[in-house]
Amino acid sequence: MNERILIVEDDADMRELLEEVLTEVDFEVVAAVNGRFALAHIENLQEQIDLVITDLQMPELKGDELLVKVRQSRPETPVIVITAFGSVENAVEMVKQGAYSYLTKPFATKDLLEVVTGALMQTAAARAHAMLLREIPALDTRIIGASRPMRELQDIISRAGPSDSNILITGESGTGKELVARAVHDASTRSRKEFVAVNCAAIPVELVESELFGHTGQAFTGARQARAGLFETADGGTLFLDEIGELPLNIQPKLLRVLQESTIRRVGDNRERQVDVRLIAASNRDLEKAVASGEFREDLYWRINVINLSVPPLRTRAFDIPLLVEHFLAKIAKKQNTAPRSITPETLALLTVYSWQGNVRELENTIERAVALARGPILTIEDLPERIREASSQTAAILATAKSKRLTLADLEREYILEVLSESGGNKSRAAETLGLDRKTLYRKLDEYRESNPDLQNQKD
Structure with a gap:
C-alpha cells in the first residue's frame, strides 16, 4: 500500500x-x-x-x-x-x-x-517496529516487553508462580530482576501476603544476621528492644534477597538452615520460631563461579536455584524499547501529574539502536533526564545525552539506504529483517532471537520474500 x-x-x-x-x-x-x-x-x-x-x-x-x-x-x-x-x-x-x-x-x-x-x-524504522509489534499479543503490564525472550520469561513466570519452589533470578544489573520477582509473587498463592525486598549488598556485614532473623533486646550494642527480622516480616509471603552473592559466608549456613527447617532464631535468643516464607533470590554474578572459588556454598546454591529465571539484557530485545519508552513517559507524567510527553520518531529510532549497557535502568534514567531537560513538550534527539547521540551513525546509515532506494514502510521492514538474517550467517533461529520474533513469524515473512529473492532458499534453520 x-x-x-x-x-x-x-x-x-x-x-x-x-x-x-x-x-x-x-x-x-x-x-x-x-x-x-x-x-x-x-x-x-x-x-x-x-x-x-x-x-x-x-x-x-x-x-x-x-x-x-x-x-x-x-x-x-x-x-x-x-x-x-x-x-x-x-x-x-x-x-x-x-x-x-x-x-x-x-x-x-x-x-x-x-x-x-x-x-x-x-520515521520508517520506528514504524517497522510498530508493524512487527502489532502481531504480538499484549502482555502483563508489570513485565514490559513483547519480544520473544520476554514472552518466554513471562510464560515461565506464569507457570512457576503458583508453585512454592525457591527461585533464583539471574541477569545483568539494571535488567529488572526485582520486577520479575514481584511478578512471580503476584502470580503465586501468596500474592495477598507481604512481598519483602532487600539488597544484601546494602546491609552492613555486622548487621546482616539481625536484619534477616531479628534480635532480642540487648543482643548487641545499640539493640535497645527486640525486633523481628525480614523472615518474620515476610511470614506467609515472599522474601526477595537481591544480590544474594554478596551474603557473607558466615551467614550462608544459617540461611540454608532456615530454608531446610522453616524456622529462625533471633540473635540473642534460644527459641526457634516457625516461618512460612517463599524465597526468591537474585544475582548479577555468576554464582557457579562463586561456588567454584569458595565464595558461595554449593549446598545453598542448589537450595535457592530450584527454578532459574534468566532476565535478558535490553540490547537483545530492542523491539521492546518503544514499549518501555512509552511506559516510562506515562510513569513520569503520572508522578508529575502532567500530560505524557511524546517523542519524535527519529529519537525513538536512535534509542532503539543504542547498546544500553545499563539495561532498562539506564533507559529509564535517560528518559527521566530527557523529560527534565527537554526544550519543549516533544522529546527530540537534542534532548538525549551525547553518548547516545553519537550512536546515530548506524541509524543514519539505515535511513540513507532506505531513502536512496525509495522504500515503502513494508520494504524497510523487509530490509531490516534480511539484514539481521545476513548478519546471522543465514541462521534463521539466531536471526529470530536477535529480532525478538517467533521462528514461526520469521518463517512466514521469509516465505513472503522468497519470490523476489531465491537466495533465501539456501539459508539455515
Missing part, C-alpha cells in the same frame, strides 16, 4: 497544487480545508495516515495546535509545516516542538518531494 499523506491547507490553489504533485509520484492523498476537518482524520486511528503536511496559519485550528494533536494521537507520524516567509520563526519553533521540517512559500516541487521522502524514510 502506498504512503497516505494528509494535506491541511485552507488555500484552495495551494491545496490543489500539493495534491497534484504528490499524486503524480504515487502517493495517496487526503485533503482537509482546515485544522478541524484534519483533526477528524487524525483522531480516527483506524485510518492510515503516514504524513501530515499542514499550513501554519489557518482559521479555527492553527498549525501549531494541530501539531500538538498529532503528537498526542499519532506520535510516530511526521508533520511538515508550510509557512509564508514572515512566519519562519514560528515554523522553526514548531520543528523544536516535534515537527519534522518546514517549507517556505513559494517552494520548488523538488524541495517538496525531497522533504516528504526524507520525513517518510526518517
